[in-house]
Amino acid sequence: MQALVIYTWVAIGLIIIGILLLFDPMKRPSRQGLVESGSLGSHYIQLWEKRCRFLCCVRSADENSSEAFKNVADVFASLFEDSDLVASDLAAALVLLRLKRKHEERQEESFRKTNLHMPICRSSTASIGALQDEGGLPHQQSPRPEWMKVGSAHHFMKFALASYGWPWFVYGRFCQACCSLWSHLHCCTCCRAAPNYVMQDNCCLCHTAALRAITGLTEENITYITFHNKIYEVPFFVAIDDETQNVVVAIRGTLSLHDAITDLNAQCTNVCIEGLPESCLAHKGMVQAARFVLRRLDETRALAEAFAARSGYGLVITGHSLGAGTAVVLASLMRPQYPNLKCFAFSPPGGLCSKEFALATQNFVMSVVVGDDLVPRLSMNSLHDLRHKIMCVLDTCRQPKYRVLAQGCWYMLFGISASSLDSASSVESPSQDRPLLDSTANSYTYESLEDVQVTFSEDGTHRPQVPRHTEIPLYPPGRILYCFPKLPEDERLDGSTGEWEFTWGEMKGFSQILISPFMLRHHLPQIVLAALEDAAVQASDPS
Template sequence: MPALVVFNRRWRIGSDDLVIPGIIEVILRAVWLGLTTAIMVQHESDTSRCSDGSHLLRLFLLVSLVLLGVTLVITMMLVVHSSRGTIVNALPRKHVPALIVTRVVFGIPEVMWNIIGSVWILMGEIKCEPDTALPMLMKALVTYTWVAIALILLGILLLFDPMKRPSRQGLVEGGTLGSHYIQLWEKRCRLLCCVRSHDDSISEAFKNVADVFASLFEDLDLVASDLAAALVLLRLKRKYEEQREESFRKIDRHLPISRSSTASIGTLQDEGRLPYQQSPRPEWMKVGSAEHFMKFAMASYGWPWFIYHNFCQGCCSLKTHLLCCSCFRSTPRYVMQDNCCLCHTAALKAITGLSEENITYITFHNKIYEVPFFIAIDDETQNVVLAIRGTLSLHDAITDLNAQCTVVEGEGLPAGCMAHKGMVIAARSVLTRLDDSRALNEACSSRPGYGLVITGKWIRLT
């Protein structure tokens, strides 16, 4: 969907994206109009009892009603026209830019008139009897008006494109304009993540992410709703494929769980790049082991994951494991950067069922390229478990978006092996903290003969 062009500028919204925002504005303005009308009708007698400025009060309410009625009609027309056509057929929405211009033209006197009315009411130009409800209602009306205007201005600020570029022609001339867009997106990402640090690695991460967003939204003329629609369609497509596979498995019980993934593995086996599956399977490849260690992976997300899956009784379940006001007492030495009541640690214990003696190291330190993890001793399976948290915060999202390929070197890996850059740096960060704390070595030394299990998980909400 091409971006909307109004006032000779390209906005980060399509002509068909104004339906839901327009409906919200119509509801706000309808309430606004109803409140103003109620004040005029129900308190008409009170306006005549104002000692000063009764004519100004009536004038303010009357003009407000007119402006509100006109802008309400324009907004409704904008919603109707924005809902026409299809994604590829934008011709029925050709009047949307003109309606937006008209809406802005009527919005300017509306803001000016509200400023004048606010001065009259709040500065004492209009004085009414205190025993009536009119003074309080008028102040509430002015406050509601400014809140509604602030929401509209916030939407304009989010959708405004600071670069004057009505078309994609000349987007990158010598790289100058393209670099401006990359810097702009870098500032937005830093503001969203509340990061001011100019560390080299963090700056590089933001530049890589800004490059991705700039190429998506500026070079290809996409808007945010296009990506949202693509993700929804991708999810629906995947869900349809899962339903088809499930129906096939009901017919043929020997069908593998994922035909596409099995086919790709078979191709690699035929090419000699993947060893054939050994029989019997290793213990860690069995479903029971996967289910058991999945608890450790989920526990690494702390209390948000626990409350999400135990919404009703989650707080009561955590109560027995909480250590409230721990900031005023000595924190357990194995816990790093948990909150005041150690809510993450409490959720970890509740999910895994581990005692305090079986948890050797927990860190919830989370920055770009730095993810939380914990080390625990699982006496049930006789393993030391290292559980690394997946994506949960905006910092993790920045790490995920650094998807450039980087060379990975390690024992058993072929030369020139490539991997996701953000994941590789995050893994090296975990390894560095393990070496510095020696927590993993101490856990393994405390249980000679125990194995090592490394687990983790990316959240998938369906």
Template sequence: MPALVVFQQRWRIGSDDFVIPGIIEVLVRAGWLGLVLALFIHHESDTSRCSHGSDLLRLFLVGAMVLLGVTLIVTIILVIFSSRGTIMNTEPRKRVADLLVIRVLLGVPEIAWNAMGLVWLLNNQVSCEEGTVLPILMKALMIYTWVAIGLIIIGIMLLFDSMKRPSRQGANDNNYLMESSPLGAHYINLWEKRCRVLCCFTIRDENSSEAFKNVADVFASLFEDIDLVASDVAAALVLLRLKRKQEERREESRRKTNLHLPLSRSSTASIGALESEGDLPQQQCPRPEWMKVGTAYHFMKFAMASYGWPWFMYGRFCRATCYLWKNLQCCSCVRHSPPYVLQDNCCMCHTAALKTITGLTEENITYITFHNKIYEVPFFVAIDDDTGNVVVAIRGTLSLQDAITDLTAQCTHVECEGLPDGCFAHKGMVHAAKFVLQRLEETRAVADALLARNGYGLVITGHSLGAGTAVVLAAMMRPQYPGLKCFAFSPPGGLCSKEFALATKSFVMSVIVGDDLVPRLSLNSLHDLRHKIMCVLDTCKQPKYRVLAQGCWYMLFGISLSSLNTSCTVESPSQDRPLLDNSSGSYTYVRKGSGHPPLMGKESLDDVQVVFSNEDRRSQVPRHTEVPMFLPGRVLYCIPSVSEEEGDGSAGHWDYQWGEVKQFSQILISPFMLRHHFPQVVLAALEDVAKQASEST
């Protein structure tokens, strides 16, 4: 729903967000009022034992009880009104703003009354004998009140939204949010300030200014034209999770009757799906012989080793410490460190973890750098005698600098020999690939390793950010090393344009595990998710507090079958309600395959989709999504073979298949969407499917 406007200011909270906080305040105030009243009645005689100020003490306690009672009544009324209506139907809650003003104004006499009581207490105007309860109660009441006042002030500072929401200048003004418009520039400047506040104490380098502007531009394009608060998004994610779970149940029932149906992960594409921008054509040429599951598992060890000790220690601290001990070189900062290692810590922990994971010796390591800035990622070069390859492994996201590189998600042209025209890639990863290429040329790490091992091949690998950088680097180095191979583990979905993705099919193998968010993450999929959020909020008939309470229950105890059967939180979209409040008809609901409006009550949401209007369609496309982005190369997809109720999403048995890019065009809402991205989960999944592949052959 639109954010609440009170005192002519916009706040990051909705009119239906006061139910749970209000209930908590009601319980606290009711308990406190009962305590004060009971102590006042039972210890009223204590006031006569005060040497002076007994009347002031009685007056203070009576006034405090009156203020507590009035505030309690107003808060109860506020909770009742805030619980009315649905998420997007704000009419039943139109009095919430007025009640909130009254509730805030009641805080003025409460502050004044407690300030007066504090003055009386500090000036010894109220003095009672030791052992009486009322002065102690008076002190406790003032402490409670001043703590509450402090929390309210902090809440006001956090909830105030400086983002302006002016109306359109004209009904047909399609460029009011363009980067060059005043409003578009306002959003970009605002997000840039937020990024600088977040990173001002940690990031200071020559690339930060450009990176902050790029990241601000991305965030502005996502959030500039919607009016939702954080709790709205949380409720929408709960609804999308329920919808996907229902689709999985239906698919499981169909598979029981038809055992030949392929494995898949439902993507809730029926909910507000935007019109397709096209898909990659199926490649008719056979898959290269070297793209094998066992080979991918082997090189995933190198990709994980590039992270150094943090991921190696994760979840197994004591055992990992024992493994690292034999490779540690304590106090290397004051001794002569190996010449091939740059910017490791004092005990060479990163290098020790690298050797432990890969089993490499010093003779097999050519170059390691842990230098890390924006667009400058750590990587290492090693000689793998087991497969006869020189390996370049690039680290994924492990720092705030890496996150800024990830978020520089605009596309930029990739210029290198052998690529067709129109090849674009993720801007931050193109810059990172250029940095790695420059270092490799300066140090001759790859060239010297290949000279030392005549006849060896070249493999470039990485996970997450490292995977995207590895793909671009492989394309840049391929003219010099035509036979190189690239293994990209959990690469970002917004990495390659269609032309670039097709060009990588012959030398890139991508691996995706389960519900991993990152391979499905692109600006196109984020805008698609945004429209799904608006759609489920528009069609939800339950109040927000119920949806959020259900989400907390599902998070703790899972989604039961009875909950799915009784859940009716997502219904068909209403024809007379626009998908976006300020979209001016840019998107409409239609029945699939017909182009006609849905028949209310006759169709489920599975039969409804959202499409662009025909008028000036391209001008309605959000910024930075004009070039659809895809995953690189051939895709090996690992799917958990047990249901989420039976496993924890990170261990167990896995199935695998060679997937199509269209399977990863939309974000899946799942409790494992982040966990399935962890490098140790990817490594465990590949180990399991590699055993299956070896047994089948």
């Protein structure tokens, strides 16, 4: 009987997984009449809005949440409304794209090795070209401000990491982190008053304890901390850094579903700020979050108190991921009042600023990108470009899906060997007569999204498909310091091993998503801190 019950639950689990992988989840209605009436897009928007609300357990209809969920649903609908792909199709496409990229990198590296005058380009740096030292500058850029140094970035990354509180602090080193937190905990604050500068921490002030353990700040150096978190409303803290003589505003990155909704609210909105061009556009969710932080700073007078305690100190605004994007917009909003402020943006979203806005931030924003990090390369344009490449690779692949997925599982466990690459020009070595993506109506090429016009046919006529939300390309902000592992990928056991090198990159070099095993790992704040620590040592010791 026990064996029968276990078998039944396993069978149910496999059936659910099979449904998720093999069946279309979009509930697509009949296309006849819907395309002409224009109601197909609204059907998908309503469907994705229900899913987002269900996932976030939000049923209220306040103005902020309603607008946010509609915008997020519009983003998802624009990506998936014209494709009949299921999860297994996407998994197979990612395997094929990884093989294709790995094969191209291998060819490029072999070519560069035979041409000794050209620097060898590692896989992580393939998108931005030749390496440059810290003093080098990409083409078409003005001289870099003196304060933009690797050591300074490493110092303020500690504040960005501290804004997350205890979850990322204990990640990967639970026992050691608990010992470090113990001396900073305030137990049973539910029975006694918490410090007046802390808002909405837990009963033992674990977030505040982690913040102090990471930064080494005392209670006298912390002016204000809030962990209040809703859509468009992000946690942050204000502290006095006597080491660098700056008041620091550190904004937390993504750590909740509310933060994820803010991230996904990726439409453009105008940023009207004194001193910036009128055509500046930015990520809508992060503009709203920056305005929330600015309002809270004005209401609490946290900055005024910090500057009153330390007259003559400068202002630094920093953050990681969502916090980085919010910090950049906040720095732009506050710059008319604090013209000498500095902003350190760690792993900022790629879909943050229009070109005019990104160029305008180069004098006061220093961005840091590590390795194959997905987020600084993530924008609506790069997502549609990836979607286009997925359709291309599925349309040209002649291998059965099960074989591609089996190869992907093998590569995840044992890596991609040279022999596999030689035999795995999978995209170009057919083993069946029809493509993996069985669609005679579509026509795809390996051209970039900017140079190709994808067409589809319903009744024998071809109509152009123009991706929504891609009219204006968005870029990472400011001057970009790019850190990458020194060892080639085949010699790395994980994303943190080996020393790190660094160079100054251009914003256009991060316009495409790189399919890599480390595309998520390189986004972790601990990895960013480790890379900057190693790069700072190299920068301080040129020999």
